[in-house]
Amino acid sequence: MNLKELAQHLNLSQTTVSRALNGYPEVRDATRKRVQEAAIAFNYTPNTRAKALATGRSMSIGTVIPTSNKHEMVNPIFGDFVTGASEAYVKAGYDMVLTLIEDGEEERLYRAIRAKGNVDGIMLHSPTMDDPRVGLLKELGLPFVVHGRASHLPPDYSWLDMNNKRAFQRATAFLLELGHRRIALINGLEQQDFAFRRRSGYVEALAQHGLTEDPALMTSSEMTELEGYRAAHRMLALPDPPTAFLCSSMLMAIGTRRAVADARLDLGRDVSVITHDDDLSYLKNGQDVPIFTATRSSMRDAGRRAATMLLQQIAEPGGQPMQYMMEAELIVGQSTGPAPRR
Amino acid sequence: MNLKELAQHLNLSQTTVSRALNGYPEVRDATRKRVQEAAIAFNYTPNTRAKALATGRSMSIGTVIPTSNKHEMVNPIFGDFVTGASEAYVKAGYDMVLTLIEDGEEERLYRAIRAKGNVDGIMLHSPTMDDPRVGLLKELGLPFVVHGRASHLPPDYSWLDMNNKRAFQRATAFLLELGHRRIALINGLEQQDFAFRRRSGYVEALAQHGLTEDPALMTSSEMTELEGYRAAHRMLALPDPPTAFLCSSMLMAIGTRRAVADARLDLGRDVSVITHDDDLSYLKNGQDVPIFTATRSSMRDAGRRAATMLLQQIAEPGGQPMQYMMEAELIVGQSTGPAPRR
């Protein structure tokens, strides 16, 4: 059933039916009601493609995941963000178009997206510090919101970010106060802005305690179990192994914990592993020490917020850029293990 | 730059330009070349909306995730599947539209999707045993592939599935052969087909060893850390606690491992935890015992395969349904802990 047919059934013009359905004021109430009832009865839903062509708006939002920063999609956290965002989009009548793209073709791709006109706005993920996409999208006039920040760029664009630096600064300080002195950082790829910020938080906390970072205790790689395992395994074999690990993602923490479990007998003691991006809410108040984390629900919240920002950008294209900073939650959770021998 | 403008620049008709760009044979080579060069020079990309309206095909594929079976999206495995699928879609020039939907409105939603015409086919996830969506989509004539199966329905639709029953049967048998007798099953929601199949594999293996399942050692819930933790915590407090856990997802295994770590001192011994859907490839040959798992890369492979099937369904709408079964990989991995006292 399309508009024409529906109009014929009602003995009305397409115009009137369209107006009635889209809430234009100049339709008589009785007419509108009749139209609405018929629409429901005949299960009429306007064809998106035709509507998109006629209005110039596609009513869908793009989410672009570069596969250069691998495994982004695989990060469980990302799923939560998308879930939250989707909620907001659906409520506003928008679809979500996912594009996972190969590395390198950035510019061409975004120009193509613009020309293809299949999205009205874009959510950007895992920016680098001077991400070229930000400038490009501004130039193209395509509304966008960045999940994360591009530190080296002027902050005249919309973003939503975790306070990654502060989170890692606090976590490191916490471990230092427990007496740890050899604290390892298992970080994501530091080309990515958030990873860079996390390291600066870590380094800053060390400095505040009069310590200098040891390159042997810092690693930067894809946030996978494998990389977490490899890095921790290597560090635990050092003459002076770490007594605590600070991980950048749940998956890395899983790998790290495995490596720790393997090494426990050799070391003759346990090693603390705390991590960002894990959902430990169920351990709240259940144990002895606080750790920092972005919980699943807070990530969903982030997605919802970022999506709402994007929808606003789309609604008023000339509007001011918006920014939103989220703080990591402190959660009383998993034991950090025994304090190290001094 | 649109087709009309491009055609004017070239002093050709829209028709010819369109044909040249879309590879129709009747265009002279020289003309085609000239057109193609101009298209690149002017950065011309056809407008998707217009193309979709004219051709009747939207060149995009829907992925519907019901939020009733919560946290599906959050399952890291799902991200891998999507990544693989996206690869295949992109290669074929298709976009991927993600729809996370509220429970209950199934039928209305799918009819709406059909009417809206914004996707040419649908990938279905986590079906129940008699999932009504299968029949509905067939009735609507919308091509689809199910990731998973609906056991209670006649198998005259396309699906791709893991051999969940066999995987859990083997894993259980493996633990039994190690000497375990109290083996707990931490399962996903058993309305979902895969969870049901997993349980039957578990039960079957027990039966083959002359054992009956103990309801106190079987749980079925959302596949989250929280639920894994809760279930394991409860079971470990039993007078006769399990000596091994069999988990249905990586997240549940994380929660379970935490509960085990908490209980270790009380129990005076370790408890084995093995899980499906974890990426243990890095432990291959690194340790002592085989466990079963669907690795990250195999899930990506599954996504790619399922997507290819769907694209074929779309290409020839009347074609035969296709089915593909994947076997879980056996991986030499994480220690299952000490064999229990007999």
Place this chain on the structure above:
DNA sequence: TTGAAAGCGCTACCAC
């Protein structure tokens, strides 16, 4: 308050 008709940008049929 309603309707006729001109597009939106492209494809595909029919002529030449």
Place this chain on the structure above:
DNA sequence: GTGGTAGCGCTTTCAA
């Protein structure tokens, strides 16, 4: 080989 043109299904002036 190439071009003219009628739609695809909807929105949106402009007229009535």
